[in-house]
Amino acid sequence: MPPPPSVSEDVRVTDLPAGGRNPIGVALGLLGDEWTLLILRHALQGVRLYGGWMRELPISNAVLTGRLGRLTELGLLDRVAYQRRPERFEYRLTRRGRGVWPILLGIWSWELSWVPRYTEALPGMRHQVCGELFSPVLVCGACGEPVGPRNLVGGFGPSGTWERSMPSATTRRRSSGAQRAGFFPQTTALVGNRWSCALLGAAFQGTRRFSDFERQLSAPPVMVADRLRTFADLDVMTPDYRLTAKGLAFFPVVVHTMDWAQTWFRSPEGPAMVYTHRTCGHPFEPRYRCSVCAVRLRGGAIDRVPG
Template identity: 50%
Template sequence: MLGLLGDEWTLLVLQQALLGATRYADFMARLPISNSVLAQRLRTLCDDGLLQRREYQTNPPRSEYLVTPESRSLWPMLLSIWEWERRWVAEHAQPVPDLRHVACGEDFAPLTTCRACGGTASEKDVVAQWGPSGSWPRSVPTSTTRRRSGQAEAAGLFPHTMSVIGNRWGFALVVASFVGMSRFTDFQRQLGAPPGSIADRLSILIVNGVFDVAGKRYRLTAKGRALFPVVVTALQWAQRWFDAPEGPAVVVTHTACGGRFLAALTCDQCAQPLRGTQVLPAEISAKSFWHSRPESANIAGAQ
């Protein structure tokens, strides 16, 4: 998961696919991306099962790229990213739209709750331990992609998210911090990352207000701790699609009820569980939005 999703172009291409882009020209029009990078990401996403390539024209040959069950099930993570950017990041050229819950008709914010007991949960309410297949060496992110250089180009709807977790080592540092790691030497030793990469990503996390540093310890700020829904939904997605025969990599316990913690996103207005097909940007009517996007009818794709 860290190697696959810890790449900003991958996240941006998936974001646009779930917003309705299907053809090569759609992605080129929506993203500040080069032809070579887009072609490589689309190929990788198809190889990894996150997109499906389908030929819609033979002369000349033309293909479209459709979301799959694997990519559609990323909607809780992408919804959590949307809410984090909307609440915590002010530096948007245009404000991130509010979210509308079609089921109750209200603008809403997603709440992270425990499926077992229904109670709300934050990073303070859970304890994470390695499962049968878990270890830091096994979880070191691997990737063959390169992040784009420079900060001049816009990163779509989620600029801070892309700079924070749109890099495999940045994503790994955030995850490690949630389980209590705070020293540079521990990050380097446990993650096995080059010192230069750790230093670079830590500086970006500090600049973006996700970490602060006191003495030799790097700790999550309130803004950083608010990434908890993003991290836990990404973890659940990973353990669903990349399961190991011997058991889960990470076991998370909800301290309030003592049960295994599985996150569910609920509407803060009607308290009902959210479905991907019932969430859309608030300024777009449900009728026009669904009609214009038959393949991927909301910001997060179908459930």
């Protein structure tokens, strides 16, 4: 008989304090960071050792140590001694950590489709089930139909306010090293810092006016103006603050980030965001299926094909 599955800490949901940052704010504070996304990406490809990330990334010891500490603290990595005398540690992805794969797959796919200069450097995706090059299609977990931003109804739930959904105000210097690494150049401009993340979230919630962005984010006007200009430069937003087709195509990353946040973190008042699929009426759970064979995608079933 196989051994019973081990139930460890990492299958539990983290209860957040009442009235404080909600799951969205916590997730944006963690994932709205270019180094963290790069570290997770390599972890999903099998890197477990400190030296492994040092080899793969132009990252400093201080930055890597800080990010690994944060990922461990929030339960995405488990720091495990794999050798004694001298004692050595490795960082294993927990279920919670592995659960970010749909977010990273969405980023990979978006960069492949919308950042032409970059596509040569980026590997393509092959689905192991059908053996074909594919792209992930966002579908509703309940009915299986493809879903876009206009197919969902809903918004903030009981713990959802703008204030509680904002990532906490840690000061971070711009990490130019990650930009040199250049893995997700435009994604970094979109979600590589907390203001951009929050602003993109607001745009997907239908915010259209400069003063509303400013009020909802409680952000200085100069900051809002700067980010909106960057979004327009990237062609994800029009000069009058509407998401373009390129901006709307980032939707799978946004909904998977919300889904991951609310799967692993919980505010006592209830969900931060509640969405229903308009067509089938069920609560929306994002899933991907293969664009070629239509089978539901699993994180381990995707190969990288050199571009």
